[in-house]
Amino acid sequence: MEETPSIAALSVSSPSRQFHGDSTIGLQEWQSWGTSSPVPSMVSEIVEDLKLLEKESNAQITFGGHGGKIQGELKITEDKKHRAKYQSLKDSEEKIQFFSARQVACRLLGSRGYLCQKCWLPREDCMCSRIRCCTAWEGMRFWVYMHPKDFLRQNNTGKLLWQIFGVQAASLSIFGIIEHEEIMWNEFMRAGKENVWCLYPNKDAAANSVQDIFGRNTSTGPEIPTMMATHNEIMHFILIDGTWSNSAAMFRRLKERANLVWKEDLPCISLTTGASAMHKLRPQPSWDRTCTAAAAASLLFELQSVPQFSSIGLEEHGEAVEEGLETLLEALTTRRVRKGRSITRKVRHNRDIC
Known part of the structure; x- marks a missing residue:
């Protein structure tokens, strides 16, 4: 059975779960x-x-x-x-x-007192010491646009991005949390529409490939940021982090805000990605859909193949994300085996993304 902490319980070492004082979220x-x-x-x-x-x-x-x-x-x-x-x-x-x-x-x-605050796994299964952190390139920023039902979910992969790159390079923005959404959109408005893209593999979204956007002549494409980028040179990439059934509403909310701010649709990118390591544990509804961290890794690898980005070292960053996925998969699998649970799940069509 899982732990059942009270509203104010601060430590799993307290078996009685008695009220310990102020339960305000500081x-x-x-x-x-x-x-x-x-x-x-x-x-x-x-x-x-x-x-x-x-x-x-x-x-x-x-x-x-x-x-x-x-x-x-x-x-x-x-x-x-x-x-x-x-x-x-x-x-x-x-x-x-x-x-x-x-x-x-x-x-x-x-x-509280049950999950590690960094990796969102039960403290006894914390994997933080096995994560390889990287200094992020200043010319790009990830926004993990997360559904609230995926917040603190143990098998969520979006959390890996700020574990690896830090919260300034990979920022959490929770759907419906107005403070998060305002911070995100304020940054987008500073950067300008030409520096914001959503990674969303939906047939109804007019999406271009990385090569379509960045591989063409730079005189007509977006300006390629320098190693030390200013605010209006940073490329912002939105990763929708939720179940496939929830992602449609999340994408619609992003589109509505983009039309309000820019009077245009939100620019989208499609990736030539395949299955991630997490398919072994949490199947996707189809093989062309993948988890959030794997999508980020694919973007990094595809950007690395563009000549303007080839000297930045994005391939190493992508490898760090893939290693993080393998570490998460191992930690989750080990926990399930220890608890006597199955290490695979049945495919639930049109639901799973992590």
Whole structure:
């Protein structure tokens, strides 16, 4: 069985899971999970609501299973309360923000003292010492646009990017968390539309290959950044990080914002990528779809083949990401074997991306 920490439990070494004090999400704790943003205000509000529910009920909220699911005697009470709140909201944007903030808040509280804050694995399976970090090239930046249901998910691969390159080179932006989305779009507006691309292999998205965009004559293509890039020279790449069923809504939200900001569709890139190492553990709905970190590695390898980027060393960065994927796969597999679980899953069409 998984650990079932209470809302304020701070350490897995405390078997009773008693309330230990203030359960507010502080800035240091929040940023330790892989972000440089301030604590989202709505996440803090939901944590306060949960604390108030505990006080009014004179009982503890406990979490268990995957995804910070609320368990115990307050599960039904809290579920009714949050559904009533959701239904009272006036428009779809408010509903998205509330849904995302609640997911994030519960996952944060349910993971305290259980998951490593860097690799998102149970502390007993921490793989951080086996990750090879690289100094990122200043001319590009990844944005891991993550669905809240993938936040703190153990087999998520997007987290590898900021583990390897750092949070400034690979930034987390959670769908529906307004503080994250505003930081991301402020950077995009500074960079300009010509320096922003989304990696999204969808037949409905007009996508160009890396060679189409960067391999053509630079007099007509985007300006190739120098080794020491300024803000308006940095190339920004968005990686949609969620299940395939959720990615359509995430991509639609990005497109709507791009049309609002630039009056044009969001530029997209398609990759000539194949299956990643994670296919062994978490199958994709088809072989032309891959996990988030593998997509980033493929982009790095394809950019390396463009003459203007050949001297930067992007191939080494791509290899570091692939090594990270193998390390994650090994850690997850070892844990499953130790727990007596199957090391493979059935294919669930149109659902899995990690």
